[in-house]
Amino acid sequence: MKYNLLGNSGLKVSNLAIGTMNYGKGDPAQPLFSLGVKEAKRNIDLCIDEGINFIDTSDGYAKGTSEEILGEAIKGKREKLIIASKVWNPMGDGPNDLGLSRYHIISACEASLKRLQTDRIDVYLAHKWDGMTPIEEIAEAFDNLVRTGKVRYIGCSNFSGWHLMKALAAADKANRQRFIVQQIHYSLQAREAENELIPIGISEKIGTMVWSPLAGGLLTGKFRRGESGPSGSRHFERKWKNPPIYDEEKLYDIIDVIIEIAEQREIPPSQVSLAWLLSRPTVTTLIVGGRNEEQFKQNIPASDLELTEEELNKLNEVSRPNLLYPYWHQQFMGKERFSEADLGLHKWHSGY
Template sequence: MRMKYSNLGRTGLQVSNLSLGTMAFGRWIDEEASADILDAALEAGVNVVDTANFYGKGQDEVVKCGTGESEEIIGRALKGRRHSVVLATKVGLPMGQGVNDRGLSRFHIMREAEQSLRRLQTDYIDLYQVHRFDERTPLDETLTALTELVKQGKVRYIGCSNFAAWQMAKSNGISDMLKLEHFVSSQSQYNLLSRELEREILPFCQSENMGLLVYSPMARGMLSGKYTSAGDLPEGSRAALGEELIRQYFTDENFEQVAIYRQLAEEHSVNLSQFSLGWVLNQPGVTSAIIGASKPHHITDAVKVSDWLWPDDLQEQIR
């Protein structure tokens, strides 16, 4: 199988249709195992590595506050080969308890960009994404700060994450009007069990020629088929290790859907993880699926479907 690459939205930047998500690096995945996963991904041709200042142990504290371990691990692991990777990180989630230790103010963005550069041991970030909309900060302030980082050579492209379509439309309008950098991509959740983005975000990104990086293509592991009920959590799985957000998927309806998808996957000689990922990759408008591999073989599994063409007979069954 060969990795597929395409332009990130309207940019000339070529990105692989599989990106490596590193939300669990330094959290449940230790440094050595993280480095093995990163190696497997780069060897397979994945060229996008997605992280955030927030990713690390602090995600699991009662009062959530980023501690930067994921960026630090990537910085060390990429030594000597940084230039072959499209390094994407994010800003906006809490990095301390102070009122200005979060959000998208100029104050916070400028400080956090420096911190991310230091942790990642690099002079530039390829894709700097705002993690979520900040209703406290005017968008022109955020876009001006991001544009300045681009002018300083510290950032190559800017993107948004978890924005509604109207928030992206407003941002693009402000960038046009004030001649500021535009968000070139959106990062949003998308998988067989969570398809909200089809209503507004996906058509908006297609219409504006923005890249669409989709996260949790396997519903945080629910679509790998390892869970059969909310009370039966396999040892070592994310749910057993304490991830809270996966529990949103533990509904009777979803367990029933997963059983149906498992059957369909078997009929097409792929496993359920590959089936779920293959579906996402075949949806028009999706630029890259950010996979949260927790073992190197998850990469190998994913790569096998990176150029899988969704069979016509299945199309009708998944509407």
């Protein structure tokens, strides 16, 4: 298992993290939330034995039940894990039971601590952007949690580039704790983050936690051109539209290359998909979930897998998105003055 520093900090985390979005009570109306304490404990024990020390949850997963199950499952093992959780989600019917107001951030953190049965959250992230709350208030609330010892490090998830820069500027101006990590959607199937979020990560020394690195299972090799997906698939039965599939033909082109490389190496296709992401700049850890031990056993070897330059180029070429404005203009008219952060986007499109 490989470990990386989390952003501009001294905290080392495994480059694979345990995802807990599927922890819940098996509500038929919410089939994603299906694992109980027994199954969670078994999967967590396996991952700890393999060297994983990072686990991600949120109060929004099954309305806090995910945190409750996690708190029970890690009894006696708390000090072996770095716990990340998130805030924003509606936790009640009141007008202040969601968002990133100081009121909600602090009360939600205290509630998460109780559900997790712990005295601190190691990495606490804003789960979504809140355009109604002044950014200065958000920065002050997160800073307060760090200074009072309830939280060790802070970050954000699903922010746009300008949202993240506003948050960093507000923290810097008031000499408050900075976000050191962003949790983003990024995969061979969805590379939008390369436009701004990855370059910002390079420029501002922000680490990257990737959610849905296998595109919700699309990049595992289970979905193949001309074949029906696995029984009960949430994607092609249209039960779950996250991530959205804009170009199904391109998706299958990507899958074809993943499978080609996997067959040549005699490894599961999911390992190829994960290894490509781990080669990307600023990527600190990939959040991988699973229903059972076999799924984790299949993916964990990706931690140490290094693809060849030829393999990386094949994957990059087949999955490359079109450059958006103003980036295509910059590439044609201003590449002589690119910084390392600019190249976080442009070098994958032009090869320099």
